[in-house]
Amino acid sequence: MDTWLIFFIIVTIYALVITILYFLRITRIPRKRKRVKSIPRELFIEVERINGDLDSFRSAIIEKSLIGIILGRRGSGKTALALRIAEALRGKKKIYAMGISNAPRWIKIIDNIDKAQPDSLLIVDEGAILLGARASMKELNKKFSNLMAISRHRDLSLLIITQNSAMLEVNTLRLADYLLIKKPSLLQSEMERPQIKRIIGKADKAIPDEDFPKYCYIISDYYEGLVKTSLPGFWSEKISKSMKHTKNI
Numbered sequence: 001m002d003t004w005l006i007f008f009i010i011v012t013i014y015a016l017v018i019t020i021l022y023f024l025r026i027t028r029i030p031r032k033r034k035r036v037k038s039i040p041r042e043l044f045i046e047v048e049r050i051n052g053d054l055d056s057f058r059s060a061i062i063e064k065s066l067i068g069i070i071l072g073r074r075g076s077g078k079t080a081l082a083l084r085i086a087e088a089l090r091g092k093k094k095i096y097a098m099g100i101s102n103a104p105r106w107i108k109i110i111d112n113i114d115k116a117q118p119d120s121l122l123i124v125d126e127g128a129i130l131l132g133a134r135a136s137m138k139e140l141n142k143k144f145s146n147l148m149a150i151s152r153h154r155d156l157s158l159l160i161i162t163q164n165s166a167m168l169e170v171n172t173l174r175l176a177d178y179l180l181i182k183k184p185s186l187l188q189s190e191m192e193r194p195q196i197k198r199i200i201g202k203a204d205k206a207i208p209d210e211d212f213p214k215y216c217y218i219i220s221d222y223y224e225g226l227v228k229t230s231l232p233g234f235w236s237e238k239i240s241k242s243m244k245h246t247k248n249i
């Protein structure tokens with residue numbers, strides 16, 4: 001009888017242990033290590049904060065599909081800035097470009113927005129559109145808004161580079177999630193329409209006259225302020241001059 005009792009107790013304990021182990025195994029929440037995507041903090045070095053939080057702007061650039069416009073005079077560092085952002089997003093998003101040449105291979109040069117996969121970044125230098133069409137301002141503006149509409153639809157991040165904000169109607173500018181304003185030209189600040197003149201004027205005032213290609217004025221829902229940026233590691237003056245050789249598209 002005693003033997004049976006001991007046997008019974010052992011079996012019960014064994015069953016209990018197995019049940020507990022089984023229960024623990026199926027109820028344990030699998031701890032997947034979440035890969036946190038982040039942008040190097042040194043991408044934008046804050047010089048003067050007007051509003052918001054630079055970190056949330058940095059995160060939004062990587063986590064969301066945003067449309068940005070880089071505005072500025074000739075030689076103000078627009079292409080360099082777009083490629084610096086691309087460099088910071090390398091490995092986190094696929095990078096495509098239209099209207100840029102001599103860029104490293106991981107930036108895929110395409111001639112049509114349809115070739116860009118969703119959840120990637122597409123940089124469009126305005127020359128890509130300008131050279132291809134002897135179009136009126138109105139037509140160019142339409143091209144810009146089409147690009148934006150397609151990007152939204154396809155979940156693409158878009159970065160449009162333009163020298164001349166006159167190309168952009170106020171309504172098209174409103175479609176953008178953020179503006180990166182580089183040093184404007186004299187005429188740009190003087191001759192703009194009132195709504196744009198105000199923001200360009202603010203940026204112009206904030207950006208120093210010396211070393212202006214290093215500065216950029218950010219306007220977005222997340223942040224407004226003046227920041228400094230560096231050149232991309234792979235930068236060469238060949239890229240800066242590459243527009244002259246861009247094919248018509």
Ligand SMILES: Nc1ncnc2c1ncn2[C@@H]1O[C@H](COP(=O)(O)OP(=O)(O)OP(=O)(O)O)[C@@H](O)[C@H]1O
Pocket residue numbers: 072073074075076077078079080081163213214215229230231237239240241243
């Ligand atoms: N962050 C920076 N720091 C130092 N130099 C810079 C920076 N950004 C741009 N530059 C310099 O400024 C010059 C113009 O740069 P970039 O070609 O990017 O200007 P851009 O606005 O694209 O000109 P364009 O209107 O002719 O296309 C280049 O010689 C580049 O090396």
Ligand SMILES: [Mg+2]
Pocket residue numbers: 078079080125240243
């Ligand atoms: Mg350029």
